[in-house]
Amino acid sequence: MWFEVQRDFETTDGAAGVDGVLATVTFEVDEPFLDSAGGGLRIVANYGVGVNNINLAAAERRGIVVANTPDVLTVTTAELTITLILSLLRRVAEGDRLIRRRESWKFQLEFMLGESLSGKTLGVVGPGRIGREVARLGAAFGATAIFAGKSDPIEPLLAAADVVTLHCPLTPQTRHLIEADALARMKPTAVLVNTARGGIVDEAALVAALNSGGIAGAALDVHEYEPRIAERLLAMENVVLTPHLGSATRATREAMGMLAVDALRAVLLEGRLPANRVVPPPPDVEAGRRPGVDGRRPLPRDRPRRPYLRPIP
Ligand code: DGY
Numbered sequence: 443m444w445f446e447v448q449r450d451f452e453t454t455d456g457a458a459g460v461d462g463v464l465a466t467v468t469f470e471v472d473e474p475f476l477d478s479a480g481g482g483l484r485i486v487a488n489y490g491v492g493v494n495n496i497n498l499a500a501a502e503r504r505g506i507v508v509a510n511t512p513d514v515l516t517v518t519t520a521e522l523t524i525t526l527i528l529s530l531l532r533r534v535a536e537g538d539r540l541i542r543r544r545e546s547w548k549f550q551l552e553f554m555l556g557e558s559l560s561g562k563t564l565g566v567v568g569p570g571r572i573g574r575e576v577a578r579l580g581a582a583f584g585a586t587a588i589f590a591g592k593s594d595p596i597e598p599l600l601a602a603a604d605v606v607t608l609h610c611p612l613t614p615q616t617r618h619l620i621e622a623d624a625l626a627r628m629k630p631t632a633v634l635v636n637t638a639r640g641g642i643v644d645e646a647a648l649v650a651a652l653n654s655g656g657i658a659g660a661a662l663d664v665h666e667y668e669p670r671i672a673e674r675l676l677a678m679e680n681v682v683l684t685p686h687l688g689s690a691t692r693a694t695r696e697a698m699g700m701l702a703v704d705a706l707r708a709v710l711l712e713g714r715l716p717a718n719r720v721v722p723p724p725p726d727v728e729a730g731r732r733p734g735v736d737g738r739r740p741l742p743r744d745r746p747r748r749p750y751l752r753p754i755p
Pocket residue numbers: 467489490491492493515638688689
């Protein structure tokens with residue numbers, strides 16, 4: 443992938459004077475960054491599907507295309523979600539820790555009993571591509587999915603689900619969607635799983651709910667203050683933690699990289715808008731149909747913008 447970038451483009455680490463940016467999801471593309479890049483910037487290609495690291499409205503105002511990497515990571519991320527659910531319910535990480543501590547153990551009928559996913563209600567918050575794939579995989583394990591999208595009340599799902607799994611984008615509307623009140627609505631036997639974005643969960647409230655037995659456990663691949671993890675979570679046996687691995691297979695990362703490079707190539711070398719763009723909104727978003735990118739809302743279009751596509755120099 444990097445070969446493709448260097449073959450087609452001259453690369454630099456600094457922002458000043460660049461035509462395009464290839465950003466990872468932890469890189470903040472905010473107004474100051476866009477200012478420092480200057481008026482020549484035409485595209486930000488995000489190496490990820492989540493675009494909460496990018497100020498989309500600022501990009502749109504400046505006529506800058508923003509692209510992401512949908513679809514190619516759907517199965518990989520859903521797979522990790524199911525892995526986390528099963529690890530938590532069947533106490534896999536906990537058992538692994540017990541053995542590594544060299545604690546004495548032997549097979550006993552009541553030793554480390556867990557829960558099966560079979561027969562459980564899987565509450566999918568965010569029925570986009572990844573959420574629906576998690577539901578599909580969950581069904582293969584005998585779970586029944588229920589869904590809450592961005593215009594649905596989340597309370598019925600929280601009250602009914604045995605596993606609440608988060609797959610919505612992080613936006614101002616979903617920041618701390620899962621806070622103390624939401625956690626209090628979950629069954630004390632239910633668990634929370636997050637492979638979306640850390641900021642969707644109020645981590646302090648989650649620690650409190652786990653501590654008081656308000657919910658039974660959590661499996662977290664993303665974290666509110668990533669890469670920092672709340673100290674108290676580290677000590678909890680009913681918590682499974684992974685370091686933002688949702689899309690982390692070589693094949694998926696390569697496919698994501700190629701999508702990002704294709705977007706750079708489209709705008710900078712071929713003078714066309716890439717299909718995997720978030721800004722300007724693809725036609726299905728403009729028309730108010732299902733968003734092309736997980737849950738994204740159309741942006742306000744009331745300010746003058748520079749043209750997205752300018753002549754190729
Ligand atoms: C994404 O794509 O948004 C993941 O979080 C990182 O791969």
